[in-house]
Amino acid sequence: MIASNKLRQFTQEVFLACGMPLPDAILAADVLIAADLRGIDSHGVARLSGYVRLHEAGRANMHAKHQIIHQTPSTATIDADGGLGLVVAPKAMDLAIEKAEQVGTGWVAIQHSNHFGIAAYHAMKALPKNMIGISMTNASPLVAPTHSKERMLGTNPICIAIPAGKEWPFVLDMASSAAANGKLEIAQRLEKDIPLGWVQTQSGEPSTNANELKHGGALLPLGGHKGYGLAAAVDILSGVLSGANFGPWVPPFVAFLNPLPDLPGKGIGHFLGAMRIDAFRPASDFNHQMDLWINRFKNAERIDANQEVLIPGEPEYRLTLQREKEGIPLHPSVASDLQKLAEKFGLSL
């Protein structure tokens, strides 16, 4: 267990040691710590050494200067200059919010980026402005389209964050695959089988083996062909609309795999949006009715009296409160990973 502020400070120092300017290091660290606070441990400091390796492989620009390369009153496209999505995505979200303030909604496509951490961080930036936030990204190809044995799509997450009144906001942040890779890793550590429907073998057979990806298998899309369609739509909005890479050409996050030759675009892509509530109806009416929506669903008749009906985002809000107070638990392998980073950069953790 480690205090979140101590972990945040350390994470900043690692990014600084990689040559990132201070404001960007603060931002990148905040995105990673937000993941750990929310309990999305796979996307927090567990990935810090991965970002460092991308930098060392010359595949992440730590002093990237993003630019707007195309825009209209409600849209923009940003070239992230090969930097981390952790840094450019929050800045792009600020631009989406600014455009929404002007004309009701704002939409920003981003090319030439790298992994942006948890989607929720970016979408949730809209909440204090009483706006709906939307974020999505494409990612390293691991998921097979329906009827194919080839890895063509990432776990391509979608997040929508919706403000309420007195209640916690509604924050849906989901991969478009049946299960995220992190869930497979948990089963691997426990040496347990996984449910049918999560992965297939290299030849496309159903499998319950949590190690299937290491043997050339693929993740499966959420609920079959519909999840394939969703993942594809996220890939097109994030990759094709922005001018980034898409489908099997999305550069892998892991530094030991090289991008394919003859890439059709630049880096990986994201797509972000912000919609002002009062661009559609008086904000107080909406906030009041969101509270009604939330309370009605929380009180939906339970199957098991001891298992409550949850609102998307609710478990993460609860965990954030707990971890801000009690600290963040680190898996031994993550703790040792961070220790190695501390030694490499002469930092203390």
Added chain:
Amino acid sequence: MIASNKLRQFTQEVFLACGMPLPDAILAADVLIAADLRGIDSHGVARLSGYVRLHEAGRANMHAKHQIIHQTPSTATIDADGGLGLVVAPKAMDLAIEKAEQVGTGWVAIQHSNHFGIAAYHAMKALPKNMIGISMTNASPLVAPTHSKERMLGTNPICIAIPAGKEWPFVLDMASSAAANGKLEIAQRLEKDIPLGWVQTQSGEPSTNANELKHGGALLPLGGHKGYGLAAAVDILSGVLSGANFGPWVPPFVAFLNPLPDLPGKGIGHFLGAMRIDAFRPASDFNHQMDLWINRFKNAERIDANQEVLIPGEPEYRLTLQREKEGIPLHPSVASDLQKLAEKFGLSL
């Protein structure tokens, strides 16, 4: 088998006989026939008598005059005046397109509406303008949230239509439930079991009984809690943002069930959007790369050499070509339903 133009003409005449003005009857008929042409038989003329019964029950306004009740440069909210979604949604999509022409994107929320037919019809209106179209709606509560036995959400579909170059556009039109009600009806007719994961019993147990909904059971969301989150997001954007009803208060499509008392909103709700491609990048670059995207996915390595990898929307484009030429097959129960409408209104079919 019946020629699509003959069926279209008959459908228009039925709407005219219900008191709908000619331009609106032409539009409503076009939406229904588009569903039959695309092979979404459950949403085509099979529903015509349902719309007539809603009208007869005083729950659908056949001479509705919609109005814009709120707007910004990129957004609007429309009161559909209790009319059919079949009529107001295409008109609202025209407004979204107009706004996108002005400021890059356009987004329209609709309250006080009724069932809008297939989501794809509305989103696809963006395609000839080289825009991305988005449409969604809430619907009669049939789906239970995760951990609940209560029917709280509709099959709440989402459609995204994306233009390509030489290839057919990408058109994903999917319910956010594991299976649409129409699939259960097919299994009922064949007296076959359905896969686990589609429905649960009244007490929340998994079931393979295609008749479970008639015994108080519920449909299940796509892929578990993620589908619940998606359906909920569609409900909030369509219902809460527009000022329509939401969740369990969405008025039922079937005229023999009455809406609940003390409704929090007006009618059912939709949410539509249009995004200009050239608001993000030069349109020809995008169209060219969409063709590359489509061809790469169509050529993804197959599991079974005889089962091709499909692009969302592809089967519907093929079927439309076929049915425009060969005619639309009518299930005997639908044919007899239409015959009764013909007799009721003194029309010939």
